[in-house]
Amino acid sequence: xxxxxxxxxxxxxxxxxxxxxxxxxxxxxxxxxxxxxxxxxxxxxxxxxxxxxxxxxxxxxxxxxxxxxxxxxxxxxxxxxxxxxxxxxxxxxxxxxxxxxxxxxxxxxxxxxxxxxxxxxxxxxxxxxxxxxxxxxxxxxxxxxxxxxxxxxxxxxxxxxxxxxxxxxxxxxxxxxxxxxxxxxxxxxxxxxxxxxxxxxxxxxxxxxxxxxxxxxxxxxxxxxxxxxxxxxxxxxxxxxxxxxxxxxxxxxxxxxxxxxxxxxxxxxxxxxxxxxxxxxxxxxxxxxxxxxxxxxxxxxxxxxxxxxxxxxxxxx
Numbered sequence: 001x002x003x004x005x006x007x008x009x010x011x012x013x014x015x016x017x018x019x020x021x022x023x024x025x026x027x028x029x030x031x032x033x034x035x036x037x038x039x040x041x042x043x044x045x046x047x048x049x050x051x052x053x054x055x056x057x058x059x060x061x062x063x064x065x066x067x068x069x070x071x072x073x074x075x076x077x078x079x080x081x082x083x084x085x086x087x088x089x090x091x092x093x094x095x096x097x098x099x100x101x102x103x104x105x106x107x108x109x110x111x112x113x114x115x116x117x118x119x120x121x122x123x124x125x126x127x128x129x130x131x132x133x134x135x136x137x138x139x140x141x142x143x144x145x146x147x148x149x150x151x152x153x154x155x156x157x158x159x160x161x162x163x164x165x166x167x168x169x170x171x172x173x174x175x176x177x178x179x180x181x182x183x184x185x186x187x188x189x190x191x192x193x194x195x196x197x198x199x200x201x202x203x204x205x206x207x208x209x210x211x212x213x214x215x216x217x218x219x220x221x222x223x224x225x226x227x228x229x230x231x232x233x234x235x236x237x238x239x240x241x242x243x244x245x246x247x248x249x250x251x252x253x254x255x256x257x258x259x260x261x262x263x264x265x266x267x268x269x270x271x272x273x274x275x276x277x278x279x280x281x282x283x284x285x286x287x288x289x290x291x292x293x294x295x296x297x298x299x300x301x302x303x304x305x306x307x308x309x310x311x312x313x314x315x316x317x
Contacts, residue, residue: 007075
């Protein structure tokens with residue numbers, strides 16, 4: 001099959017690519033120009049196309065040229081704080097890219113399977129125990145709304161035009177290859193390896209599920225496989241874990257694994273416009289796709305730390 005992956009050089013893209021058979025033609029679309037630096041997977045059947053998510057002509061040309069069978073739409077403006085500073089640009093990139101890709105599927109070949117990378121943040125603040133897939137999407141802040149809106153748009157195209165669409169609402173992903181240094185796991189590891197103090201922007205009490213990237217990638221592949229074989233047009237799954245920690249708990253966990261015991265963080269409490277508590281119920285994907293997270297938190301963080309130690313020269317701060 002010919003597979004088109006937006007944001008393919010990111011943490012999730014790298015992991016998904018690894019899990020595909022080398023018989024598939026993989027078209028990696030990403031704004032980064034030096035793909036050899038970021039993409040560590042060896043596959044002769046892989047083609048890199050540099051481009052921005054707002055470059056509609058290039059995206060359409062690529063889908064037509066390579067006769068794409070499935071699109072994994074992972075690319076986005078993913079920075080929560082950047083979205084607060086520049087909501088217009090966030091909405092422009094995240095909404096436009098989703099709509100343009102779905103329009104391409106509708107007009108070029110409505111048999112193309114579309115997998116959208118949504119987020120637990122699409123739900124907004126949790127009001128009871130944990131989010132179920134049928135809960136309303138009640139987000140407030142710009143990044144969160146860009147995800148919930150794109151999620152609804154993808155559902156709309158499936159229900160209105162009969163497109164096969166899979167939507168993954170994932171918890172906070174961590175693991176090797178994450179160069180988004182505003183995320184808590186890479187920021188904490190890199191700072192501690194460089195003997196720098198962690199500045200926790202929030203109160204430190206914000207709670208999230210944390211899940212290792214390879215477990216999330218597996219959920220994407222299983223969702224794609226289900227859509228390929230099933231008559232169903234729309235699949236929506238939560239992908240979470242049992243590891244629901246506050247920011248401070250996670251920072252302390254990483255410090256403990258690095259054998260750092262004191263004076264390594266400061267709580268600034270300057271970031272107040274964020275969801276306080278999130279927790280995903282992932283029973284549905286367990287039952288329907290026989291998926292469950294396999295990598296426990298300690299092992300996942302150890303693997304992640306090892307990768308950053310090997311590549312720390314890239315992250316001098």
